[in-house]
Amino acid sequence: MNEPQPVLDGESLITPTAIAADMAALYPSQGSSDHLATATAELGLVLHSARQWFEAGNDPAQTMRWTVEALHKMRRKVDPGVWQALIPLAQEHPVADYFHQDPFTRWSFEKPRGYSGDARLLDFIYQHENIREDVAEASPIGSALYAYSKYYPSCVAVRERRDLLAQYVDEIAEERGDGTEVLAIASGHLREAGSSVALEQGRIARWVALDQDPLSVGSVARDYAGTPVEAIDGSVRGLLTDAYKLGSFDFVYSAGLYDYLTDAVAIRLNRRCLRMLKPKGTLLFANFSPELTDDGYMETFMNWALLLRTEADMWKIINASVDRNTVDAEVFFGENRNIVYGVIRKRD
Known part of the structure; x- marks a missing residue:
């Protein structure tokens, strides 16, 4: 899956290059190929389990909760450089098709306005009336996921x-x-x-x-x-x-x-x-x-x-x-x- 990249006007200074450079300066990678291989295997197990639970008809909200917690723990545990290498692997995994049935998650991933954190994305967080149609058109799995994701701590x-x-x-x-x-x-x-x-x-x-x-x-x-x-x-x-x-x-x-x-x-x-x-x-x-x-x-x-x-x-x-x-x-x-x-x- 090729995710859309932010298309910015160059005026805001909010650029992927600037963020990547700042992250690299703050957290120089200490990873190795062995660390990456181990983390990749662990990520694969998490995503495979989540996919199995979706396919088995388990509660989507509970599957999301478990996945969110597992990804948070993994992000904290592995070297930042290793984590950056894991991100596209997760995005390309078939389980992403389930999570993207959540209209909130999908809007963020697809970035219809060309950049992260846009005002309409925040309206999903605010549960504003202008996103009701998106929510109403979501699949049963998507509706259940949004009912959970809108109460993330963030x-x-x-x-x-x-x-x-x-x-x-x-x-x-x-x-x-x-x-x-x-x-x-x-x-x-x-x-x-x-x-x-x-x-x-x-x-x-x-x-x-x-x-x-x-x-x-x-x-x-x-x-x-x-x-x-x-x-x-x-x-x-x-x-x-x-x-x-x-x-x-x-x-x-x-x-x-x-x-x-x-x-x-x-x-x-x-x-x-x-x-x-x-x-x-x-x-x-x-x-x-x-x-x-x-x-x-x-x-x-x-x-x-x-x-x-x-x-x-x-x-x-x-x-x-x-x-x-x-x-x-x-x-x-x-x-x-x-x-x-x-x-x-x-x-x-």
Whole structure:
């Protein structure tokens, strides 16, 4: 099976080459042909067992649960270079045809929008109404798999992230008043705005939603027409080169972008965001953490690779982004520790 490769516009800096280079620098391979042969045999046993259970009519959700756990343990155990060699073997195994009956898994693997983690993929996580047709058309196996996969710990964390973003917007609007201005970078469909009390009550003066995907930009423009939300077609590169005259903001955030940015780009982006903050403004950025437990399944059957960051990694980015004497900063985890957050507040 030849999986589709991401087709990016070159503007976002979210490139497979950049991710591969960063991973290679962080985790130089210590593997050997013997290690690879052993791991290949172990992977083959896992995938063969999963296929047998599907063919026997066993509960698809239980088969998925067992496979997700087995792939996670294997990913943790083997050398990163060996794991990278195992990924295409899993993707080409016949059992993939079963897992891809899950509309969520299939959308991630096929990447109809040309890149990983797109806004419609997140709508599968949010169980948004615009993916109901995909779910309704799924096979019985696919429906059972989606009923399980949408409750992955990572999905629970993403829904919590959406709610946390709305909470930050509301709290900052409460503190700053009716002139509050917000910038969302790589905004996707801006689903967090749908639960913002401040937006509903007219306490947001401007909420800029910047994204490089024209389909996402169009969705936001349509869904939030007549509100203070402004949908803008823009990229990370455009921000870094000061291509947009966006003004200044009380709150700047990016929730799902840093998982694809190297440290160097993340630091540059943070510095640019901090320059756009008003006095006492707040910057928030988020990243999936290595405590993710469905990472092996995501990288194989979903073809969804991420740069995972620890608490120390987040502090490294913060400390390289700003003079700590001029800001207050914190790093914290979401409830299930699958996502880690960095927050920087300017003192003046």
